[in-house]
Amino acid sequence: MRMVVKGNGAVAHAVRLSRAQVVSAYPITPQTSIIEELATMVARGELDARFIKVESEHSALAGCIGAASAGARTFTATSAQGLALMHELIHWAAGARLPIVLANVNRAMAPGWSIWTDQNDSLSQRDTGWMQIYCQSSQEVVDSVIQAFRVSEKVLLPTMVVLDAFFLSHTYEDAEIPEQAVVDSFLPALDLPHKMDLEHPAALGNLVFPDRYMEFRRKMDLAHDLALDVWDEVGREWGQLTGRPYGVVEEYRLDGAELVLVTAATAASTARPVVDRLRDAGVPVGLVRLRVFRPFPAAVLRSLLGGRRKVLVLDRNCSFGHHGVFHQEVKSALYELPHAEQPRVCGVIAGLGGRDITPDDLGEMLTGVWEGRIQDPVTWWDVLPARDPATAALAMG
């Protein structure tokens, strides 16, 4: 059924179609309408689930961990401060190998208070063992949430489905909401191998001495390796079912591209017409959109970017003290290429705290890199000069 739906509504419909059994969640702007819609669906019997209306995000994820440990398909949603409050349990959910799906609406971290988008909240959870997938449209949100349950339950790792605040969470778009029968055929009921079971009582999560701990962590890393292939297979299978195939990255006009823009989320959909326009003007530019960020598709990026002249990585985030996060990761992946095939990589940090990244911005960035006007390893885009002389002096060295 085609619907005009917000990104947040797309999440709720996908959770309903995935037959989540326990939802445990706490409101935070701009995620709130996800759980409002789910609460209504549960109240009306459209979703046969228990909704635990907890007193904090910390408890939201702890509730999911308890429910998932007892074998239920579980979901929660959050943003920014809420995700940060969950952090202890973000580690816990992955370490306990629980296939929880969490929708994170990217929101900038305080202070100063911001409800608008950037990626520092989700990227701060990079090293926890969660899978992360960045979406660009309501359609992709619907499809990715359903796929996330499937992949998570296969490799026993939780998935964070990430969508931009407002640009995606609150923007109405046309999307195909699949039929229940289609989703049922794609996503069988969860049968967690290590669930709490009276017939086979075990202690889960107890003390592990140094002679065993590393083996558990090694298995998590191996599961991530496996997951990269699983995301690929599942994206293809979803394409056969619905006509909408997905890969771990999305390629756009890479034929003959000598400059490739690498970015994620809605900035990529803004970039596509810019790429078209520049191609028309004779600039050989293409686009790679990062979709699955953990596990990181390093080999795929090497095959797509190796031998190009230049790469521009656009980050809506910053790892303070060392570049944007996507920039770091792309560079680290390309380091394994033979020297002659290594493109020159520049990074731009833009759009923090919800600032627009416009087609004009993207056009200037790309032509600036192509024509050599932008050469610094990292450029902060469209930032006012510091007005305080002391700060300015500090910043200028």
Add this chain to the structure above:
Amino acid sequence: MAIDISSYDPRNLHLPDGEILSSGHLACPGCGAALGMRLALKALGPNTMVVIPACCWAVINGPYPFEALSVPVLQVAFETAAISASGIRAALDTQGKKDINVVAWAGDGGTFDIGFQALSGTVERNDDIIYICYDNEAYMNTGIQRSSATPYGAWTTTTPVETPKAEPKKNMVEIMVEHRIPYTATASIAFPEDFVRKVEKAKEIRGAKFIHLWISCPAGHKSEERSSVKIARLAVETGVFPLYEVEYGTRYTINHEPAFTDVSAYLELQGRFRHLKDEHIETIRRNIRWEWERLRAKEEMGRKLSLPPDVVRAAVGDGETTAG
């Protein structure tokens, strides 16, 4: 229910035969937490899932791949015992397994302090779990630091004898009572039949149940291992720790009228109180009298009050309640 004093004789105890706690656990000699778990599981039986946050029991149950309990155990983050149990309950409900007991078993730190918020949320929602706080009155697992359950005057490593704890113990039971949950009770390892009865009663009630179990801790209380039950009994008989239960935040029942033995008999068995001067002990005596006046007044008031009109909330969707 009044307690039969004959139950003081360990040869004359009437307790369920089943044992779910096996030997080989890692509790210290004289540990009240091990005895408490053993008794609780006798009452709960094998149809039980146990949540254990960071606390002594996270160690007592044994390291991977061992465990001392023959029921499923989920060890969880320090502050999440209550909500983790709620999550398990929700999952079991969706699987139609409403008859499984879900028990959160947490220490005083995980209950009075770091786990307080999640516990309040869980009991406010009246989630159908049994929460048992085994209270040894300090952070014993990390090596005896003060908690908000540490009593006035006690030594801990963070309240050294130069500045022993100046504040009274937080009254966790009354905080739970004010959530108006179906059942709140105190219990003691020295009164095993009373404790077992309370756990069995909690099993039969839908909604949130909270049991506050006082336990001895030889390592943390600086007491003799062989005196653990004696000290626990004196906590009750001196009036320091009253045994009572409360239904729907209203109906108070004092289960045992203490002998009101002078509190010095209780204090002198524990090194953590050795530094106290007569004036401090007199303050403790006065405080015991003050607390008992309050408790008796509440019991008296509860007799006159009807149950709160909204207690039937426990029945919504379930068709069951113990209110009546």
